[in-house]
Structure formats: structure tokens, C-alpha cells
């Protein structure tokens with residue numbers, strides 16, 4: 229990924245060996261950009277880590293929550309427009325604990341001060357924490373904020 233785009237698509241699927249994925253894991257759009265999730269297979273959601281979704285806040289402060297609800301028909305889509313620069317983590321409700329978690333980067337935020345990029349929530353299972361650490365590394369790489 230070289231630069232953010234105005235719109236982006238994320239494929240949502242269950243592979244033949246049963247693994248559930250958001251593809252790509254990290255999506256990068258401009259401020260006011262729109263992400264469209266497209267269900268390819270399986271039954272999944274795309275749900276923000278937001279207090280209003282009964283989750284820790286892994287999105288920028290003051291932003292609206294989103295939740296696709298269950299997508300279960302191939303070709304079904306859900307879209308969300310991101311008005312605030314920052315890093316947003318989201319998950320699939322039935323498969324979060326299988327590590328089905330993804331990220332949206334909006335604009336070119338300073339990596340510091342992004343709740344999403346903090347250490348993962350301590351009350352989450354190890355699989356979820358590991359996935360968030362992995363996503364944070366990918367996000368930091370996109371933002372040119374590698375390890376010191």
C-alpha cells in the first residue's frame with residue numbers, strides 16, 4: 229500500500245479449510261473515504277471495536293460505531309464512510325475469537341494517540357490479543373512508524 233484511496237473493498241470469506249478472513253487485513257482510505265465489505269462465503273459481520281458495540285474502544289475518540297449485522301448471502305455488502313482520520317480495528321462477531329479481526333486506516337494519522345495501536349485489551353483471549361498485535365505492526369508499517 230503506497231497511499232490511501234477514496235474507496236476500498238474488503239472481501240469477507242470462509243476458506244475451504246474453514247478459516248475466516250477479512251482480505252486485506254489492513255485497508256487504507258482517505259479521510260471521508262468509504263470501505264465496502266463484500267461477503268464471499270460463510271456468515272460474518274464487520275463490527276467496530278466501539279463501546280456502543282459493547283467492546284473496548286479501538287477506534288479514534290468521538291467516532292461513530294458501525295456494525296454490519298450478519299451478512300450471510302454471497303454478494304451481500306455493507307459500507308461505512310470514515311470522516312475522522314485514525315486507526316480503526318473491527319471484528320467479526322461469530323469469529324472474533326478465531327482471530328477474524330481487521331483494521332481500517334483513515335488518512336495519515338500520527339500513530340501516537342491512536343487507541344487502536346495501544347497494547348491490546350488485557351481481558352481479551354490470547355488469540356485476539358495476538359491478532360491485534362499483528363495488525364498493529366502492519367498498521368505501523370503503513371504509517372511509516374516502525375520499531376525503534
Ligand SMILES: [Cu+2]
Nearest residue numbers: 248272320323
Ligand atoms: Cu466471521
